Amino acid sequence: MRKHDRLYIGGEWVEPAGSGTIDVVSPHSEEVVGRVPEGTTADVDRAVEAARTAFDHGPWPRMAPAERGAVLARLADLYEARLDEVAGLITAEMGAPLNFSQAAQAPLPQRMLAYYGGLADDVTWEETRPGLLGPSHVVREPVGVAAAITPWNVPQLLIVAKVAPALLAGCTAVVKPAPETALDPYLLAELAEEAGVPAGVLNIVAADRAVGEHLVTHPGVDHVSFTGSTAAGRRIATLCGERLRGCSLELGGKSAAILLPDADLAAYTGMLTLTTLLNNGQACIAQARVLAPRERYGEVVDALAERLAGLAVGDPADPSTDIGPLVSPAQRERVEGYIGIGRAEGARVVTGGGRPADRKRGHYVEPTLFADVDNGMRIAREEIFGPVLAVIPYDDERHAIELANDSEYGLAGSVWTADPEHGVEVARRIHTGTCGVNVYNVDVNTPFGGRKASGMGREYGPEGLAEYLEYKTIPTLG
Structure with a gap:
């Protein structure tokens, strides 16, 4: 079991202010695999x-x-040597x-x-523009202290997606990772220290939601980046808006995968299944709605069920495992609750729908496929965050696009077709940030x-860097 008794603050491993601890529990064995200090305000x-x-x-x-x-x-090189860990x-x-x-x-x-x-070297950090009275220097400066609040489902990526651009911009950062995955940030802190990140540039405090809200509202913070639920994102946006503080939010999704009538099921079912059940279904980008042409509906359901x-x-x-456990008992109860809702709404469970009979321990739910789903059902509209897939019929291409866009979310999506050029045309009409x-x-x-309800702002690429930069204009005369 991994045990840590310090927090990484100001370039040092310091004693926490409180005596509380966070137990990190294996969702497979239900045993404690690590313990870290519980951060306080x-x-x-x-x-x-x-x-x-x-x-x-x-x-x-x-x-x-x-x-x-x-x-x-240098940090990337050090990180690469510990990928297996x-x-x-x-x-x-x-x-x-x-x-x-x-x-x-x-x-x-x-x-x-x-x-x-x-x-x-690819970023324009400063330029000079002509003006009426003389030239103006336009510079891009770091926004300041960035707060990064991250969830448990893809813990390292979601921390690094905030910290890396923030640090390149010249910001300093305070990270509040999720309690469920409080161990891996320690490894990142160790590597950052070894890479030469100066003291105070990266600080990590694992804590609960109340302490996270304290971080969001702290007067010393200039920008907040959050990944998590839409409900929590709305709260953070409100708090930042009251303080005229910038924020970037990557929230939930209920994305649609559109199978066009010419799609080759034999070729695409494997990739489509990976897309829909990624990370045990615990992914905001999961394509949890599969839209199938009515004339091929039964064929699609059968292929996915198999x-x-x-x-x-x-x-x-186990390297041969496709689907692991859900992160916690609460998450399993949530998913099982939605399976019950689907049944009550009149959807048909084709496969799955329960707990695996051979799993006496762990937070397991069978991969579950619903057919006879209407896009107005809760299992088609609300984010379940588990291995649950709904297949919805459509009449024609226009109807498929309408169904895909008939969602409060707009994060991801995909189009499956034998004609990729036409697939791109359809993808352009889907109201999401990404559509494959x-x-x-x-x-x-x-x-x-x-x-929409999937958030605002962008991560990754030059656009992710831009979230941590402010423009300044310096007019000059003479």
């Missing part, structure tokens, strides 16, 4: 003070962007199948660090984020 105050001092008086914001990038590049740790914490942790949970944060480590029934459910540390054609993926160099 006093710890947040100390972390913000350290970040504020580092920003106002330290070297980091005053270094050339390329110098900051070089530190991030990161993958195993995240699987132990939150139950992601090891094959997914090795393919995405660990390598994507490393690629993010490497990307921002090399971006400095695929889901064949998935290996079990120990996430015959695939769904995110890249570190392209913007990621949502519309």
Whole structure:
């Protein structure tokens, strides 16, 4: 079991202000796999003070962007040497199948660090523009102290997606990770220290929601970046709006995968299943609604049912596992509640719908496929965040697009077709931040984020860096 008794604040491992601890519990074995201090408001105050001092008086914001990038590049190199450790740790914490942790949970944060480590030379940090009375210098400056509040489902990536661009911009950061995944941030702090990130530039305090709200409202914070539920995002947006403080929000989703009539089910069912049940279904980008042409509806349901029934459910540390446990008992109860709602609404469970009979311990739910689903049902409208998939029929292409857009969310989506060019035309009409054609993926160099109730602002790419920069105009005469 991993045990930590300090917090990383101001470039030091310091004693916490309180005596509380957070137990990190394996969702597979239900045993404690780690313990860390539970942060308090006093710890947040100390972390913000350290970040504020580092920003106002330290070297980091005053270094050339390329110098900051070089530190991030060193961090990326150090991170790469420990990818297996990161993958195993995240699987132990939150139950992601090891094959997914090795393919995405660990390598994507490393690629993010490497990307921002090399971006400095491609950014226009300063330019001169002619004016009526003389030239004006337009400069891009760091916004200040950034608060990063992250969830448990993709813990390292979501921390690094905020910290890497913030640090390249010249900001300092205070990170509040989710209690469920409070172990992996310690590894990041160790590597950042080894890479030469100056004291106070990165501070990490694991804590509960109330302490997180204290961080959001702290007068020493200049920008808040949050990933999590839409309800919590609305609260954070309200608090930031009251303080005229910038925020970027990556929230929930209920994305649609549109199977066009010419889609090759044999070719696409595997990738489509991965897209819909990614990370045990605990992914905001999960394509939890599959829209199928009415004339092929039965064929689509049968193909997906066969695929889901064949998935290996079990120990996430086993490389052969496809679906692991949900992160907590509360999450399993939530998913099971929605399965009950689906049945009550008149949807038909084709496969799954219960707990695996061979799993006596762990927070497991069978991969569940619903047919005869109407887009007005709650299982088609509300984010379930589990291995539950709904297949909805449509009449024609226009109807499919209407159904895809008939959602309060607008995060992700996909189109599956034998004609990729036409697929792009359809994708352009879907009101989401990302929409794939015959695939769904995110890249570190392209913007990621949502519309409507899926949030505001963008992460990844130059657009993610822009969230942490402010423009300043300096007119000159003579």
